[in-house]
Amino acid sequence: VQSIEKVRDRIAQLCPKARLVIGHGQMDEHELEDVMQQFVSAQADVLISTTIIESGLDIPNANTIIIDRADRFGLADLYQLRGRVGRAQHKAYAYLLLPRDMMSGGEARKRINAIKQYSSLGAGFKIAMRDLEIRGAGNILGTAQSGHIVSIGFDLYCSLLRQAVSKMKGEKVRPRLDVVLRTDFVVLREAEWAGVESGDGKAENGKKLAAGSSPAERNRRGWIPALPAKPDLPAPNRDPRGGCAAFLPAAYIAESQPRIQAYRRLAEVNTQEQLDALRKTWRDRFGPLPEAAENLLALTEIKLAAAARKITIVEAKDGKLMLTRGGDFILISGKFPRLTAPEPTPRLHEMLAMVRSL
Numbered sequence: 203v204q205s206i207e208k209v210r211d212r213i214a215q216l217c218p219k220a221r222l223v224i225g226h227g228q229m230d231e232h233e234l235e236d237v238m239q240q241f242v243s244a245q246a247d248v249l250i251s252t253t254i255i256e257s258g259l260d261i262p263n264a265n266t267i268i269i270d271r272a273d274r275f276g277l278a279d280l281y282q283l284r285g286r287v288g289r290a291q292h293k294a295y296a297y298l299l300l301p302r303d304m305m306s307g308g309e310a311r312k313r314i315n316a317i318k319q320y321s322s323l324g325a326g327f328k329i330a331m332r333d334l335e336i337r338g339a340g341n342i343l344g345t346a347q348s349g350h351i352v353s354i355g356f357d358l359y360c361s362l363l364r365q366a367v368s369k370m371k372g373e374k375v376r377p378r379l380d381v382v383l384r385t386d387f388v389v390l391r392e393a394e395w396a397g398v399e400s401g402d403g404k405a406e407n408g409k410k411l412a413a414g415s416s417p418a419e420r421n422r423r424g425w426i427p428a429l430p431a432k433p434d435l436p437a438p439n440r441d442p443r444g445g446c447a448a449f450l451p452a453a454y455i456a457e458s459q460p461r462i463q464a465y466r467r468l469a470e471v472n473t474q475e476q477l478d479a480l481r482k483t484w485r486d487r488f489g490p491l492p493e494a495a496e497n498l499l500a501l502t503e504i505k506l507a508a509a510a511r512k513i514t515i516v517e518a519k520d521g522k523l524m525l526t527r528g529g530d531f532i533l534i535s536g537k538f539p540r541l542t543a544p545e546p547t548p549r550l551h552e553m554l555a556m557v558r559s560l
Contacts, residue, residue: 203227206226206250207224209250220247220248221246222247223237223241224237224249225251227254241261241264253279256279256283260289261286263290264294265288265290266294269298270299272300272310272314273300273304273310276333277333283296316329316332317329320332361469361470365378376472379502380509381513381516382517383516383517384515384516384518384519385518386520388497388550389445392449445546446545447493449494450465450494454489455488467483468498471506472506477503497550500554501550503554504516504557507554512528513526513527521542522538522539522540523539525560
């Protein structure tokens with residue numbers, strides 16, 4: 203309100219022929235009503251206002267809104283302000299202005315992107331869900347209404363919330379797999395996988411896949427067809443440094459949404475039966491599992507076996523398997539068990555066999 207007249211003077215300099223009016227919440231009720239009546243009846247061209255216009259106003263002839271310092275508004279405010287224009291048959295425009303240093307990232311940029319993305323009719327619910335992810339839902343079941351959902355992810359948060367609600371209802375709840383698994387030879391992210399570019403169908407030698415390659419050829423053992431045997435090229439699922447891949451390749455599940463859902467279902471697994479059913483579902487829906495996906499399931503099998511034996515930490519490092527139960531290491535003959543398999547994938551199965559033998 204303190205600077206609104208300066209803004210009016212600036213606009214008057216830029217557009218001297220425009221008829222300008224000012225509206226804000228500190229004006230007298232009748233004075234504000236007169237201002238709004240002038241604008242609605244087209245006696246004024248530009249209304250310079252605070253967020254008092256956010257709701258309750260229907261101005262069909264308004265087709266453009268410019269929101270200054272949009273970084274100071276929440277998603278709900280931006281959504282309401284944007285809704286002040288475009289209420290008739292004419293196409294409308296909403297311009298959201300940000301300081302130059304906020305254009306590249308941050309929460310303000312996320313809110314602007316959400317407003318741009320969800321512009322269709324009935325997008326209010328999607329915007330509300332996006333706002334929930336950006337700002338955080340807080341401690342719903344507790345007294346402290348604070349917190350940030352992004353620290354653990356929205357899906358994990360909802361899963362923990364469902365468990366808490368079920369426990370309060372007296373229902374039987376299966377605990378999540380609370381097992382820490384660390385290895386020095388497994389790569390869990392496709393972007394970090396050395397030698398294979400993420401999702402563009404290139405092999406280590408930079409040659410593109412043949413146009414006629416079928417999905418079965420792409421997925422049978424890796425996510426690329428078998429390469430001619432060359433001494434200087436590693437196998438498709440082998441890292442030159444001796445590691446192996448354990449993720450869902452983009453070439454196996456091309457769309458990001460079903461791939462994210464597959465990861466979520468895997469995170470919710472807490473029994474061997476559920477894991478077997480998930481493996482069957484993936485095979486039926488997407489085809490034969492590549493080795494990277496099989497390795498990912500093997501990691502979950504190791505966690506399941508460890509949880510059944512009350513092992514909280516499973517770590518493979520420098521050829522040794524270090525297991526922690528009750529805060530103490532599990533030793534065999536006073537030493538850590540040794541992993542003898544020379545290849546990384548058999549080493550995963552060796553880890554599973556050792557854990558199951560306890």
